[in-house]
Amino acid sequence: MLKIAVIGSNDTVIGFGALGLQIFPVTDGEEALKCLRKLTRESEDYAIIYIEENLAEAVQSEIERYKDSPAPAIILIPGREGSTGRGLSALNAAVERAVGTNILE
């Protein structure tokens, strides 16, 4: 049985905990990277990993790594400060990759 993980600052993830998701509160990017590594390498229980946008910078390499494999899906969600537009950049990157240029702009 697969699980869903949420990585982010304590304030952000705590609400998801009540929904029944596995939460992993972290304080900075380095910790997030460590946490994500643990979730992806040491277990296969997590099919979806949501991660807060402002931590995305630190874990970019991990995200790239799992981009082409069917599992797990690593998805950015906005944090408490609201959306930074980083989530949409994943979409633009995919478009650029498929088409060769960004046709959305």
Add this chain to the structure above:
Amino acid sequence: MARKAVTPTRMVLNQLKGRLKTAVRGHKLLKDKRDELMRRFMEVIKQNKELRLTVEEGLTRAFASMQVAGSVMSPAMLQQALMYPRRSVELETSFRNIMSVNVPEYTFRTKGSDPSEIYPYGFAQTSGELDDTLDALSKVFEDMLMLAQVEKTMQLLAEEIEKTRRRVNALEYVMIPELQENIKYITMKLEENENATKVRLLKVKEMVLSQAHDFK
């Protein structure tokens, strides 16, 4: 284009012609595949964009009411109220095939005493805003799940399109022209040989005739 060394014989010519036929056919098929993938990809992108906006909006709203809850209650209380979830979410993944790309499909099940019961705390010591927060979060959660599915699909399709596009281009601009050039080279070489033989024969005939009739 640099031509690879080919032996100009009829057998090689036939082989090359066969390969050219296969290459052209493969090129057409791959091109069709690319076009269809692209069409699907566009649909997925549109869906992804909409979902992301919905999710971002929903989350912002949930966090806002959480902020209010956090200001009404003490952080320790908040932490305590949410510490022991009453339900847990289990996820099931199945795969769907889009043009030979396996994309995941998620369905979730909640495990708990009562699935509709999402508040893991008693109502006496918590504020109403916290209820709102959890309500909003559980609503946005379904969209988040959809988003995960759509986003993964998008990434996998993008990879496949990139691969297919490269193959199409390699066939169109490298393989097929090279084969055509080789075929042309062999055809010309064979013609040349034929001409040489013809001329030689004419020459020999002339020599033989002049000897036989003792022309001067």
